Amino acid sequence: MYLNVHSQYSLRYGTMSIPELIGKALDLGITQMVLTDINNSTGVMEFMRACDAKGIKPIGGIEFRRNKKLLYIGIARNKEGMKELNDFLTLHNLSQTKLPDIAPAMQHAYLVYPFGYSGALKDNEYLGIRFDELSQLYHRDLKAIKDKLLVLQPVFVADKLGYRLHEYLRGIDLNTLLTMVGPEDKCKDTDSFLPQGELERRFDKYAFILDNTRNLMNTCVMDYQKGKVKRNRQTFTGNRDEDKELLYQLAMKGLTERYGKDHKIALKRVKEELRVIDELNFCAYFLITWDIISYSMKKGYYHVGRGSGANSTVAYCLRITDVDPIELNLYFERFLNEQRTSAPDFDIDYSWDEREDVQRYIFERYGKAHTALLGTMSTFKDRSVIREIGKVMGLPKSEIDSFTDRTKEVENKNNPTFKKIMAAYALMEDRPNQRSIHAGGVLISEEPITYYTALDLPPKGMPTVQWDMYEAEKIGFDKYDILSQRGIGHIKEAVRLVEENLQRKVDVHQVGELMKDPTLNARLHSGNTIGCFYIESPAMRQLLTKLGCDNYLTLVAASSIIRPGVAQSGMMKAYIQSYHDPENVKYLHPVMKEMLEDTFGVMVYQEDVIKVCIHYAGMDGTDADILRRGMSGKYRSSVEFDRLIEKFFEGAKALGRAEETTREVWRQVSSFAGYSFSKAHSASFAVESYQSLYLKTYFPREFMVAVLNNYGGFYSRWLYVHELKKAGAEVQLPCVNSSKQVVSIQGITAHLGLIGIQGLESKFIELIPEERKRNGEYRSLEDLIRRTGMGLEQVIILIRVGALRFTGRSKKELLWDVHMLLGKKNKPLNDTELFKVEAKHYKLPELINTRLEDAYHELELLGFPLSLSMFDLLKTGYRGDVYSSELISHVGKTVKMVGHYVCEKTVRTKNNKKMWFGTFIDAEGNFFDTTHFPDSTPVYPFRGTGCYLILGKVVEDFGFPGVEVIRFAKLPIADNPVMS
Known part of the structure; x- marks a missing residue:
């Protein structure tokens, strides 16, 4: 009798998962029901599979709503009917038109309108009446509609707790307080499965309505092919x-x-x-x-x-x-x-x-x-959900912030409001939020x-x-x-720039030749790989250096052992040690040597894990495949892993393996779960890394411009500009007469693009170079304004970033000029002029900009200074006692360094304490890395971009030096002269 059942796929409305729905239905003896989620059919196929498995007859459908209004419910008679309903909804979704008040004619689907609908009903159209609407049938002639009435008992919630969850969902969906969610915004608290026999009892005076509903549902058969069926296109040629x-x-x-x-x-x-x-x-x-x-x-x-x-x-x-x-x-x-x-x-x-x-x-x-x-x-998860719940509860922002602050977890633990939020969060967590x-x-x-x-x-x-x-x-x-992915964009753009700027044809597809190039392999060995796909992060550059990686096969392995699971299990360190000392590798078992000799006994790839499970523990191919799926975070399941652990140990025991050895083998296997790559995946990445490396080595300026123009990579934009300058480019600030939308290069001169100027509107980023291309360079400030129609604020941005320096006037003079031109106008006129009248010029005292002022303008508008370095902005002239290039000769010593912050990485220790890894460049422009242990580090050591004074002990790991930080502080920069 339930022809209007909703799952949690009625987003921010329904509360029950499909297994929960079916479990409830089984408990109540329900033998058939219709899934009709609001304006979607997300769950229909899942619903059919789950119902078939439990012996319930599934029927598919869709409830059509416009805003908060129920228009009609579509119920599929069969597979063709489901297609009709999907086609109808699809038409309106793709055309982005509103659903009509009256549904179109359908041959294979029924349509149920809410009671009170006054239009003429077609043969396949019905009226749904709720039990609380039955009083409206008293003393009414029912002959005309007797055969058209159906039981309408919506199902949205399971119980009172589910109804409370529903209210929270509605509040979040409407972005309003719980107290402001009105009756029209939510379902009724009776919109659930009723106790067995209760629905029939409520309609007992109108048995014909029960018969109509039962008969309609009996005619529905979801005649989809069952079992494992390939739905993809079956042929390419037609045969x-x-x-x-x-x-x-x-x-x-x-x-x-x-x-x-x-x-x-x-x-x-x-x-x-x-x-x-x-x-x-x-x-x-x-x-x-x-x-x-x-x-x-x-x-x-x-x-x-x-x-x-x-x-x-x-x-x-x-x-x-x-x-x-x-x-x-x-x-x-x-x-x-x-x-x-x-x-x-x-x-x-x-x-x-x-x-x-x-x-x-x-x-x-x-x-x-x-x-x-x-x-x-996407599902409800993480701290953002706590914020959403707090908002619908009407909590002030400061209190919500305190509840999402991980440093206040202990003090929040016994807070009654926080407990209430977490109770709601527990109900909501991992439920669907939006498609x-x-x-x-x-x-x-x-x-x-x-x-x-x-x-x-x-x-x-x-x-x-x-x-x-x-x-x-x-x-x-x-x-x-x-x-x-951006890496391919880097390669494609770099090749184009080499052809344009250097008139050279470049073929990056002869990868076999690239892999034999000693110059490329020397660069790989050095870890000088900024901008190169997959091998530019601090961790990867360290690994390349520690391995002394100088060939493709080692790079393939490095691409896999860099993954978190390998590092956390200790296998990355074991691999590096064994790589440098292969003669002394100790294999856990002869099978491990047979299977893993190429990787020195370390499981590096998913394939290695599968080989070990098959050959060490005697698992079959099916179990190995399940293990592979279990390893990829996509399919992880504790049930799968528990079953596999049991099979693994039983199989190893049957083959006579020592229990202690088996436990260690399994530890290594299980530590890979969710992190490792397939070898083929790593090999594909390594090919692309070599192509990037080739371009960076032989065409460094063009390559770095390509990186900048394809949204960078691992690091912030300023670092790639720094690398571009290190490659010998003369990097110029944006200029309305030289810059394109993106970074451009001609010879060794590179102009930053207009797209990097913060606050400059996209229409002007496009218009300025296009207008210049059509009608020539801009001759003056007035000419720029006349031809582009820019307003005061936008012109000021260009002046402050230095983009009008071609005029020969200082920024302060230009600011005076633009205020004289536009200061009293709401918007500049861009009409065609009969005669061009030059603006009047006034003699001003000499107005000079300092380099410090320019640097502050650049910091604000570009995100980094170009006229000066961050070291030049420091109040102190001290640059440290030691530079990066000297670290290896100071191993074991305590040193003072000054570094420009590049990036950081947070990890948790075995004791669940936070520690950090930092990356900096010194005043000579070279990288060095720091480690910040919990005991010698404040709650959060970094204070954003800028330069830091670092006191630490120099350590070395496989030839790679680093600094274990003892004390750490951000250095002040010179005051902004405009603000002082």
Whole structure:
């Protein structure tokens, strides 16, 4: 009788998860019900699976609302009916039009209007009446509507506690106080499953309404194919046999290009992979990915194929990936095997400004009815939820701030208000909050995708399904990951700049040659890698130096052991020690030596963990696959891990392994959970790192400009400007007659772009260089204003940042001029003038700007000074007793240093105390690193950007020097002369 049931996917309204709904229904003996979440069908497929598993008949539907008003409820008679409802909602979501008062005609779905609807009802349309509305039927002639009345008992909450949660959700959704949530804003406290027999008792005087409802629900059958079904597009050519033949031809052609004509090992491997791909019906998946890559390559887009897909030699031959699996001994089974329970996918990276065109191609090539972006579901979590709860409770900001301050956890523990907030938080935590868009997943379906979901139109502007990647996999979709990353943008832009600025053609795809270049490997060894993809962070630069990394294979390992799980387990340190002393490696067991000799007995990759579980503990391929999934933070489950631990120890015991050894092996295995990379993933990253390294080494100025123009990387913008200057560039402040929107370089002169000026409106960032290109350079301040229509505030920003220095007038003179021109006008006139009349000029006393004033202007408007360094701004001339280059000769000594803050990293010790790692540059422009232990450090040592005086002990780890901080203080800078 329940044809209006809501789950927590009725966002910020419904309170029960689908398992909770079904559990309640089972307890009450309910045999069928309709899931009708508000304006979405997110949970319908999950609902059907869960109901089928518990013996309840599922029926899909959608409740359509406009603002707070219930318009009508759609109930699917079958699969086609679900598509009709999804299509209707999709139409309005994508066109961004309001839902109509009256639903369109539908052939396979019922529509239920709330009681009181006065329009004519079609054959498939009904009126829903609540038990508290039955009094309105007294003394009324029901002949005309008798067959149209249905029981309407909405379900939103489970009990009183659920109703309180509902009220909090409504307050958060409406951004109002709990006391201001009115009856029209929320459900009734009776909107729940009623005790068994209660609903029938309330309608006992109108048994025909119960019969109507039961009969309608009995006609509904969600006739979806059950079990594990592949929903992706099934063929590329339209025929499976033709797909198989085309994939074979492409693979053989690529085999010759990649390996030559007589590579027997590659030929054998490709044929074996093709057999598995065909048997598992993955030919179309490979061909569609190849098609996407082919399109992007024809457009001149650079891509990186990474992830477990790089384990496939076929993918390498199709140029989906650029990592040679044979060279790296990567096994295909990690990507695709007969026992694999999860859908594999290719991760294809593009530059941020090219990905959207690739996505557009996919939509056009495979049809909008069959293509959609993957969604995500964000949940209520973290301290932000405490803030939201505090707001709806009406607490003052200061009190809310104290509740979200981790340093006040102890004193808040017994606060009754805080306890109340945490009780609400416990109810709300991890429940869905809002739908969003996946980082890059694309679905291409065989049937129209609206059989399975309605579509949203997020800011991205492309149709997006209403569920996430986990649900997509359970339904039977294999996603295509079309991602973007800044590193590719750096490479692409740098190549273009080299061609423009130096008139040289650059090929970064001959990676094999790059890996043999001793100059590149020497730079890698030195850790001088700022701006280079994945190898520029302080931790990575330290690791490269400690390893003395000077080759591709070591870099592949470094890309994996840098991950937190490896470092926390102590295996990173063990790897470095063994790398430098391979003769003295002690293996836990002969199997460990057999499996891990290449990595000195240390599990570095996901593949290593799987090999150990199979060969040391006798686990089968299925368990190894579950373990791999358990290791990736995406699928972690304590139930899975508990089961695997038991199997691991039982299997090891059966093989006669020593219990103590097994415990240590498992410790190393489990420490990887959620952090490790696949070897193929690391190898893909290392390829891109070499390409970045090549450009940084041989074209450092163009490369650093490319980094700046692609939103930087690990560090703040000022550091990349610093690196650009170190590379020999003459870096100039923005100028309206020289600067483009972004940083530009000509010869060795680089002009900062207008886009970096804080407060300058985007329309002027675009207009200034465009107008200059059309009509020539600006001749004066007046000319700039006349041609761009800029107002007083915007011109002042340009003057203060030095962008009008071409006039030859000082900033103070220009500020006087602009106030004379615009000071009394609300907005400058930009009309065409019959005659150009020059503005009057007044003789002023000499107005001079100091370099200190300029530096303060730059700090404010660029975020960093260019005219002076931060060291030049210090009140003291002291620069430390020791510079970075001298640290290695002072190991064990206490030194004083002055450093310009670059970045920091916070970690927690085994005792759960905070400690920090800092990175600085000294007055010579070189990096050094600091460690701040809890016992010698205040609650929070850093005080933002600037220079610090550091007293500490010099330590050394595998040839890398650092400073263990004893005392630490930020140094004052010279007063702003304008403010003094």
